[in-house]
Amino acid sequence: MPDDGGGRTAASRMREVAQRAGVSPMTVSRALRDPTKVSDELRRRVEEAVRAVGYVPNRLAGNLSSMRSNVIGLIVPGLNNSLYAPTIQGVSAVLRGSGFQLMIADCGYSGEAEEELITAFLAQRVAGLMLHDTRHTEAACAMIRRAGLPVVETGTLAPGPLDMLVSYSNHDAARAMVLHLHRLGYRRIAFVSLPAANNDRSRERRRGYRAALAELGAEEDARLVLEMPPGLASGAEAVVRLLGSAAPPDAIFFAGDVLAAGALFECQRREWPVPGRVALAAFDDIDMLRHTVPPITTLRLPREEIGRRSAEVLLDRIQGRSEERVVVDLGFEIIQRGST
Amino acid sequence: MPDDGGGRTAASRMREVAQRAGVSPMTVSRALRDPTKVSDELRRRVEEAVRAVGYVPNRLAGNLSSMRSNVIGLIVPGLNNSLYAPTIQGVSAVLRGSGFQLMIADCGYSGEAEEELITAFLAQRVAGLMLHDTRHTEAACAMIRRAGLPVVETGTLAPGPLDMLVSYSNHDAARAMVLHLHRLGYRRIAFVSLPAANNDRSRERRRGYRAALAELGAEEDARLVLEMPPGLASGAEAVVRLLGSAAPPDAIFFAGDVLAAGALFECQRREWPVPGRVALAAFDDIDMLRHTVPPITTLRLPREEIGRRSAEVLLDRIQGRSEERVVVDLGFEIIQRGST
DNA sequence: CAGTTTTATGATACCGATATCAGGAACGGG
DNA sequence: CCCGTTCCTGATATCGGTATCATAAAACTG
Numbered sequence: 001m002p003d004d005g006g007g008r009t010a011a012s013r014m015r016e017v018a019q020r021a022g023v024s025p026m027t028v029s030r031a032l033r034d035p036t037k038v039s040d041e042l043r044r045r046v047e048e049a050v051r052a053v054g055y056v057p058n059r060l061a062g063n064l065s066s067m068r069s070n071v072i073g074l075i076v077p078g079l080n081n082s083l084y085a086p087t088i089q090g091v092s093a094v095l096r097g098s099g100f101q102l103m104i105a106d107c108g109y110s111g112e113a114e115e116e117l118i119t120a121f122l123a124q125r126v127a128g129l130m131l132h133d134t135r136h137t138e139a140a141c142a143m144i145r146r147a148g149l150p151v152v153e154t155g156t157l158a159p160g161p162l163d164m165l166v167s168y169s170n171h172d173a174a175r176a177m178v179l180h181l182h183r184l185g186y187r188r189i190a191f192v193s194l195p196a197a198n199n200d201r202s203r204e205r206r207r208g209y210r211a212a213l214a215e216l217g218a219e220e221d222a223r224l225v226l227e228m229p230p231g232l233a234s235g236a237e238a239v240v241r242l243l244g245s246a247a248p249p250d251a252i253f254f255a256g257d258v259l260a261a262g263a264l265f266e267c268q269r270r271e272w273p274v275p276g277r278v279a280l281a282a283f284d285d286i287d288m289l290r291h292t293v294p295p296i297t298t299l300r301l302p303r304e305e306i307g308r309r310s311a312e313v314l315l316d317r318i319q320g321r322s323e324e325r326v327v328v329d330l331g332f333e334i335i336q337r338g339s340t
Numbered sequence: 341m342p343d344d345g346g347g348r349t350a351a352s353r354m355r356e357v358a359q360r361a362g363v364s365p366m367t368v369s370r371a372l373r374d375p376t377k378v379s380d381e382l383r384r385r386v387e388e389a390v391r392a393v394g395y396v397p398n399r400l401a402g403n404l405s406s407m408r409s410n411v412i413g414l415i416v417p418g419l420n421n422s423l424y425a426p427t428i429q430g431v432s433a434v435l436r437g438s439g440f441q442l443m444i445a446d447c448g449y450s451g452e453a454e455e456e457l458i459t460a461f462l463a464q465r466v467a468g469l470m471l472h473d474t475r476h477t478e479a480a481c482a483m484i485r486r487a488g489l490p491v492v493e494t495g496t497l498a499p500g501p502l503d504m505l506v507s508y509s510n511h512d513a514a515r516a517m518v519l520h521l522h523r524l525g526y527r528r529i530a531f532v533s534l535p536a537a538n539n540d541r542s543r544e545r546r547r548g549y550r551a552a553l554a555e556l557g558a559e560e561d562a563r564l565v566l567e568m569p570p571g572l573a574s575g576a577e578a579v580v581r582l583l584g585s586a587a588p589p590d591a592i593f594f595a596g597d598v599l600a601a602g603a604l605f606e607c608q609r610r611e612w613p614v615p616g617r618v619a620l621a622a623f624d625d626i627d628m629l630r631h632t633v634p635p636i637t638t639l640r641l642p643r644e645e646i647g648r649r650s651a652e653v654l655l656d657r658i659q660g661r662s663e664e665r666v667v668v669d670l671g672f673e674i675i676q677r678g679s680t
Numbered sequence: 681c682a683g684t685t686t687t688a689t690g691a692t693a694c695c696g697a698t699a700t701c702a703g704g705a706a707c708g709g710g
Numbered sequence: 711c712c713c714g715t716t717c718c719t720g721a722t723a724t725c726g727g728t729a730t731c732a733t734a735a736a737a738c739t740g
């Protein structure tokens with residue numbers, strides 16, 4: 001096999017393109033990265049040679065040499081949770097055509113896994129990082145600070161972000177829903193959430209629930225507060241447990257996942273009228289909640305916009321258009337439906 | 341700022357680690373990549389220096405130099421479709437601890453976007469590629485062939501794969517469900533799928549539907565075949581349209597997304613008994629389908645196993661344990677429930 | 681114990697691109 | 711028509727690691 005006199009392996013394809021176009025490799029590089037810096041004639045010749053050879057530039061080499069990166073890392077707690085999808089779509093939409101590539105990873109709600117993934121991303125020298133969680137291991141925080149790259153967190157509005165923050169307040173949203181239910185006349189409002197350990201969003205929501213009760217001058221009744229794993233089955237179990245108790249609630253606020261829908265299905269099965277027997281409210285505007293019978297009252301959260309804005313502020317920083325360490329609150333909205 | 345006499349920027353961090361540990365950079369490299377090749381004493385010193393400096397190796401440089409990669413690229417048609425989640429989980433599970441990183445991208449059901457993403461992945465010199473779609477642009481196929489890297493496709497068992505294939509047969513699955521419905525006594529079986537353009541899975545399912553009808557000696561009635569966009573609302577619309585027609589079906593097979601659930605919700609709203617007025621069947625074992633009233637008959641597809649096996653065969657090839665271009669059929673299963 | 685093999689480390693070249701600077705052509709003003 | 715700009719192009723060094731080979735030290739062999 002012919003070798004251009006080099007060492008371990010065959011010639012760089014770029015050299016081949018250069019020869020074919022009768023120019024230096026440097027001109028090929030320029031023609032590809034900034035076509036305006038090359039004369040029309042040579043640019044044409046290079047483009048043709050690229051096509052003829054089927055040349056795909058090596059970004060590893062390019063990024064290493066230029067000490068820049070065209071990759072943005074995104075870590076979500078769990079891709080099986082379709083809630084992250086709209087955010088990812090928002091990010092993708094902004095990144096599309098920006099020349100940046102999105103690299104997504106799933107840490108499965110584990111802080112250690114997140115740390116590993118952050119390490120991997122930093123090792124790839126990504127241009128920026130987007131984290132859905134706002135709690136991280138100490139080592140992870142230290143690494144990120146040392147690396148000094150732009151980071152956006154998007155889980156919840158929390159104090160002391162690593163760098164930038166684009167989200168809504170889980171605390172305020174949960175509080176608002178409880179106040180809303182109270183306004184509708186419900187007095188014993190139960191609260192069901194996902195396990196709060198390792199999940200700052202659940203914790204914030206629970207704090208919001210408590211804050212609302214305090215404002216309303218109501219006592220918190222421990223029997224009305226439940227933690228359940230995600231899934232429709234959990235919602236079903238929760239509603240059965242709560243309504244079977246000695247002092248059942250007249251409304252249940254399911255602060256996560258598809259719990260509320262699971263509860264509604266169980267009510268259908270048992271022919272418990274909703275909201276006659278119990279009112280149900282959910283935390284996220286999943287498509288399903290609009291289509292059930294009755295449709296379920298819930299919160300609309302700016303999922304997609306979080307993605308868009310995050311990508312925007314990140315790009316602004318990466319491309320040096322801004323030095324600001326922004327914190328953006330995108331708010332939320334209550335959607336009143338038949339279930340309450 | 342001090343400079344080690346070098347060029348454009350500050351010293352490589354590895355050099356710093358090496359000095360601190362009193363060894364050569366090469367030893368640092370070895371200590372990190374293959375600790376067995378370094379004496380215990382030096383390994384300890386290196387590890388400590390790494391910690392002290394907060395050193396994160398540069399994979400760009402490493403991969404470039406070694407001409408290997410520790411990244412595997414995965415392209416899915418749409419992350420908002422939660423169907424891909426189990427597959428991704430399967431892949432992640434196998435890759436975890438293998439030293440390989442998963443890089444996920446979303447092509448939004450567009451062939452051109454897929455081509456761009458493939459280009460980007462090849463430019464990053466990924467070690468292997470996983471594609472959910474089995475149809476690709478010609479340019480994409482050419483690039484992949486030139487690159488000569490291992491590829492797994494997972495969308496459907498189709499003839500002429502690029503390289504390896506791990507899936508179930510959408511054709512056979514759809515056919516089996518139609519035969520099942522016929523066995524249950526239904527005679528006018530409607531078929532609703534997602535748009536078949538740009539979606540080989542939909543096309544295969546539709547072919548399976550036709551094959552089953554042919555086997556049963558039934559004529560295909562064009563009024564019983566519908567294409568709908570994804571989403572619960574589409575399912576609702578489909579059931580209304582089909583049952584409102586002059587010659588309504590007695591069963592509807594929804595071959596995609598959450599259409600069947602949307603249809604059931606609409607039936608609940610209109611108080612059409614299911615399966616009394618019409619039987620409903622779906623194509624995928626989404627959690628929701630088990631919890632509705634009645635629960636919906638559907639197919640269980642080996643989503644997670646597809647992910648696991650794909651990752652396994654890909655790793656086998658990447659790590660040179662196998663040269664085989666495997667094709668794996670993982671089958672499917674019918675789950676009979678109350679809706680039929 | 682000499683000779684051979686194995687093991688541990690370092691020096692050097694190189695992966696495939698880009699930053700930088702230098703030099704020649706083209707251009708414009710006086 | 712000369713000289714200072716501007717525009718293009720290429721030579722060279724370098725990005726931060728790893729492959730390879732050489733070498734010295736340690737371990738084994740009979």
